[in-house]
Amino acid sequence: MWKEAAKRLMQGLLVLFVLGTLTFFLVHALPYGPFQDEKAVPEHVRERLEKLHGYDKPLLTQYWLRLNNIVRGDLGSSIKVMEGREVGDILMQAFPVSLKLGLFAMLIAMAIGIPAGVLAAIRKNHLLDYLIMAVALLGICLPNFVIGPLLAEFFGRHLGWFPASGWDSRDPSAMMLPALTLGLVSAAYLSRLTRAGMLEVLHQDFIRTARAKGQKESVIIVRHALRGGLIPSIAFLGPAFAGTISGSVVVESIFQIPGIGRLFIKAIETGDETLIMGPVLLYGSLIVIANFLADLLQLWFNPRLRSRNAS
């Protein structure tokens, strides 16, 4: 087991190394660089800047220096978007925002998606089921750049319940509309997964046995069926959470949220290598860690998997 875990960890580090290397060389292959501007930058100024940021050295030397710094935990400073500010500092400000938003969005997704799915399963092939599934399909199909502005128009402008845009870490109401926008898509998926999972479990023998024993239906649903019925949904939550955090770019723009997504896009637009590398490695580590934990959990819960790996 520990050997297996160590192996997975090494694989994760290798993934990060390849990811970082690819990013570095791809950014340097861009047809534009951080030292150009909308208005032409005078030649002597560009030379100075290149020297200042070590761009005058051969590419491989630059790569080696960057690799050394990153291994030592130094992500460097932004070259363009927020010139001179430590990438680590910038991420420390932006990541909690993305994280909070993502967590709140997942809570909303679960609060809406799971009960809706359970209800649809219980009322299978009835009006309510069709209604919920239709709404869910709509939720899956409608992109968030449609849902977002609609929510902002209605709840933000017409009703004035929540701010139409902006972020305030002290005022959770500002988080409501963006989190809802992000969460609705996941809620739609969740409701469908929950419905399918519940239906499968409700047909199984142990449910019939429970009923035969005269168990109360509410207990059957909550105690016996829900556990098994939620497995597909739980499996979905991990990747969905990672996707919500890293894929909130559009929502961040619609609602003016100071998260990582907008920063990342801006860094790419200007070829700000250090500020591209920071989020890439952060997202990369998140996904590697999530997968690593999932693998560990699976190994822990499933003895068959363990023995197969050992042999």
Added chain:
Amino acid sequence: MLPFSVPTAAHQEKGTFHPENTAKNTTNPLAGCNRALVYRALIFSRTIPVLALVCLLLPGCRRETLVGRANREGILLVGNSAEPRALDLQIVTGVPENKILSALFEGLCGDHPSDDEKMVPGMATHWEHNEDMTEWTFHLRPEAKWSDGAPLTAEDFIFSYHRMLHPELAAAYAPMLHSIRNAEAYNRDERGHILCGLDENFPTQWETLRKANFQGDPSIDAEDLANRKFASLDQGERRRLLAVKGLDRLDAGQLRAIRDTPALFDWPDEIPQASRTLVIARLLEHAEAGAPDLFEKARLGLDAPDPHTLVVSLREPVPYLPSKSRHSTWFPVPRHVILKHGKMTDRFTKWATVGNLVGNGPFQLHAWRYNHYIEVRRNPHYWNAPNVGLNGIRFYPIENPYTETRSFLAGQLHTTYSLPPDLLEKTRREYPQYLRTEPYVGTVFVRLNTTRPGLDDPRVRRALALAINREELCKYIYEGFTPAETFTPQLGDYRPPAVLRYNLEEAKALLAEAGYPNGEGLPSFALLTSRLNAGVDAIQATFRKLGIRLTVEQKDWGSYIAAQQQLEFDIAMAGWIGDYLDPTTFLDLWTRNNGNNNTGWDSPEFEALLRKAARQPNPQARLDILAQAEGKFMEAMPVLPVAWYSRLYLHRPEVHGWHPLVLDNHPWENVSLKPDSVR
């Protein structure tokens, strides 16, 4: 509003409870079970989210808008398009930064709240110039202070311009100060020019001396030598490397090599041997001393005869210097704060952050919440502090103009950065009280690569210009914009000939005369753009009328800019916004060495006229010469002007002291909020 979610939920419970309905369903695993209990469980599981929603909604109801609160507090809420890169005014170049900086700093002259042409006193109470406008004396306010209470003197201005021009700082906007005497040589680190050319006793005059290779010859290929040690090169390779770098860029070792082996470097014949040796000796002395700052030696045209007098000497007459000095590049920076946090030339110190930044403007930096807002508050040490109308300003970096418009209409902003043109119609109908359309010094144009076959013929370019129906474009696509009559928009007394007009027949005839009747024989062109919009379609359709087919090539912003700067395009959508109120901010673009020219076109005649204008001290005569230059430029037509910009934005009526200005630099100290004046 609150009951909205509750009855809906209750209604659903009722609606789903139809026993006769479910009973017929034999496949339902719940058939025949105690349904009431199931539903109770479900109701419970659904009540939690509903309750959670209600709890969240409660504080949300009837909230006071941000504008309402800001009106009480005297804080102006401004949509400011983008997060500033930094607040070091000598490093940043963008408009959003400039808006914030003009609240935190003040230059020699101030902006008039309603008249672009008028100058009001800023840090200087009054100023005068000599007869040919090459020497300006600014008399500073004796009571002027920095926002930390330290006195502000002429030395601070000299320090600021020194820092701005210091080659090590690499300030991209330093050329704004190049009209100061010797500033360009210092900024570009022209060591030979400073150490030898500025010395009156030097045996050879600079006019002759400058013909030597000081700047390096980029046409020589030396890629192979880039990463090799100088000592390891043979004679021929050394010669090549020295020629590529030029005398100004050589290090001590390389200069010593030339001293010892003069054959390594080629000199023009008119420079005598003694001068050559002396040049090398001076450069070597400088390099061996560790290349110290040449500011003193460069003798810039900056002088402070007393703490409250600043004398600026220029290399040429600049009648619009007071106007130019309103640009942020001419603002002072606090020497005592910058030096506390690092060296003069450090780009990355913390001097321009919250808690450290000290300015001299009507406001001081109060909060900077990354990507959220920047707030400035009253500066009690400002010379005119009692007359500042606002308690503070909050700048929101909202990049998405639709989000910004929505925020404004939801009462979160007093004034926006821009209104998306496709919302103009609707806004005009529904919110006329908020809409502002104001002229702005800028031009939308189509850039031509005049090195491409076909486009190298001025007749073809003129034909293209004739085919553009500017009236129609401004009516339907560039709504609110003015049809361009020439490249430079209307500026004060500048009256260039209005040459642009629409005449399709003439365009066709001209094209035929050039040998391309109905566009036959012209290669196919690509129209480069960073954004697909109706303007692109319109230009495509316009060219089509002449029989010329354009493919559209969309590139991301960085690649779009790079392609133009490297002349790797045929035709490109473009725009230019003036930096100050003088036609040179538009005409200087088209000189041979200007990095923003990007057309492959240049003309010695045109540049001769610009130089003639630069030497002309009489303002009106000067503008007349510039108009002639513009005429020359429009004759060659390397770009096709389409429209003169307008700024479209939303603005609340309770904001007072805010008038249309073509440079859009509203002096913040004159703005105030009067919520009672509006119902």
